[in-house]
Amino acid sequence: MLDFDERDLLSWVEQTGFVEIHLELQCTITPPPPVAWEVWINSAGNPLIPTQAEAMQQALTPAEVEEFTAHLRPLVEQGQGMRHSALAYLWARR
Numbered sequence: 001m002l003d004f005d006e007r008d009l010l011s012w013v014e015q016t017g018f019v020e021i022h023l024e025l026q027c028t029i030t031p032p033p034p035v036a037w038e039v040w041i042n043s044a045g046n047p048l049i050p051t052q053a054e055a056m057q058q059a060l061t062p063a064e065v066e067e068f069t070a071h072l073r074p075l076v077e078q079g080q081g082m083r084h085s086a087l088a089y090l091w092a093r094r
Helices: 006-015 037-041 052-059 062-078
Strands: 019-030 083-093
Touching: 006 019, 006 083, 037 052, 037 062, 052 062
Parallel strands: none
Antiparallel strands: 019 083
């Protein structure tokens, strides 16, 4: 969840007239699995955002892309770091 939190979700749903509002929030922090670089670099967090490669091309110079790739590629391929995710399940009655 970016730029809002579970309190915002509850407030928005309540303001639109829903009642009996329920929210289940699941947050996880886990080590990522190793991923082939070509798979990771050509993936996107959702269909409405650029792939990792596209974002790097838009934000970085060619030299920066090369430096960033040299640093990041071994980490991705070895599954190092931590993966943070949050899911909110919201249901209500109108």
